[in-house]
Amino acid sequence: MGEVTDQIVEVVLKALAGGVFVLAFAALAEMLTPKRLAGVFCAAPSVALASLIVTAGIAGIPDVLASARGMWIGAAGFVLYCLVAAPLLGRWGAWWGALAALAVWGATVAAGYALAPAGLLALPAAAVPASLSRPGTPELPPPPAPEP
Amino acid sequence: MRLRIGELRRPPPRDWVVRFAFGAGVSALAGAVSVLAGPRAGGLFLAFPAILLASVTLIAKEEGVRQAGQDVWGATFGALGLIGFAVVVTTTVVVWPLWLSLTVATLAWAAVSLTLYAAATRLRR
Structure with missing residues (x-):
C-alpha cells in the first residue's frame, strides 16, 4: 500500500513540475523575438527537466x-x-x-x-560512484581470486 | 534575438492554463510509464511531441495550416537539440552534480537547436 502511495506521489509531483516547466519555456518563447523561433520552443526540454529532477530526488541517479x-x-x-x-x-x-x-x-x-x-552510451561501471547506486540494490559478489 | 517582458500580457489566461495542463498531462504520462514499465520506457515520453501537437492544431485553426507547418519546421531543430540534451545527460549525470549536468544539457539543447535553425533558415533563402 505504501509503495503504491509513493508511486502516485511521484507521478503527481512529475505532473506539477512538468506543468510549471512547460509554462516557463512557453513564457520564454512568448517574450522572445523574432516570433518565428516559437516552433523551436515547441520541442524544448521542459518535460524532461521536470521529470529528471523529480526522478533524481525520489529514485536516484x-x-x-x-x-x-x-x-x-x-x-x-x-x-x-x-x-x-x-x-x-x-x-x-x-x-x-x-x-x-x-x-x-x-x-x-x-x-x-x-x-x-x-546500455547505449553507458559509462563503464567503475565510473559510477558507489554512493549513487539505488538503495536496496543487491551488491555484486566479489570476483573470484586469480589462481596462483 | 531580444526578450520583451510586455509580451507576456498578450496571450489570454486560458492559453496559460491549457499549456500548464498539457505539460502536466505529458509529465504524468511519462511518470506513469516509468512506474509501470521502468525508467528507460518512461524516458521515451520525455520527448513526446504532445506540446507540438497541441500548438500545431491551435495555430492551424487560428492562423492557417501554412503557419502551423512553419512551427513544425522550427520544432525539427528543437527535436535535434533534444537528442543533444539526452546525450549530455547520459554522459555527464554520473560524474557531475545533477544541477550542472542539467544546466549544460539545456545549454546544449539551445546551442544545437538555434544554431541549426539559423543555418537552415539561411540556406532556405
Whole structure:
C-alpha cells in the first residue's frame, strides 16, 4: 500500500513540475523575438527537466541515467515526427496530419526501444560512484581470486 | 534575438492554463510509464511531441495550416537539440552534480537547436 502511495506521489509531483516547466519555456518563447523561433520552443526540454529532477530526488541517479537513455530514442522519434508531419499537414489537414505523424513517432520509439541496446552510451561501471547506486540494490559478489 | 517582458500580457489566461495542463498531462504520462514499465520506457515520453501537437492544431485553426507547418519546421531543430540534451545527460549525470549536468544539457539543447535553425533558415533563402 505504501509503495503504491509513493508511486502516485511521484507521478503527481512529475505532473506539477512538468506543468510549471512547460509554462516557463512557453513564457520564454512568448517574450522572445523574432516570433518565428516559437516552433523551436515547441520541442524544448521542459518535460524532461521536470521529470529528471523529480526522478533524481525520489529514485536516484541510476534512474535518471536510464530515463535519459530512453529519451535518446524518443527524441529521434520526435525528429522523424517533424519531418513526416510537415508534408502531411498540407495534405490531410492539421488534425489528421498531426495524428498520422504521431503514429510514426509511436512506431519509431517502439522499434528503437526493442532494438537499441539498453546500455547505449553507458559509462563503464567503475565510473559510477558507489554512493549513487539505488538503495536496496543487491551488491555484486566479489570476483573470484586469480589462481596462483 | 531580444526578450520583451510586455509580451507576456498578450496571450489570454486560458492559453496559460491549457499549456500548464498539457505539460502536466505529458509529465504524468511519462511518470506513469516509468512506474509501470521502468525508467528507460518512461524516458521515451520525455520527448513526446504532445506540446507540438497541441500548438500545431491551435495555430492551424487560428492562423492557417501554412503557419502551423512553419512551427513544425522550427520544432525539427528543437527535436535535434533534444537528442543533444539526452546525450549530455547520459554522459555527464554520473560524474557531475545533477544541477550542472542539467544546466549544460539545456545549454546544449539551445546551442544545437538555434544554431541549426539559423543555418537552415539561411540556406532556405
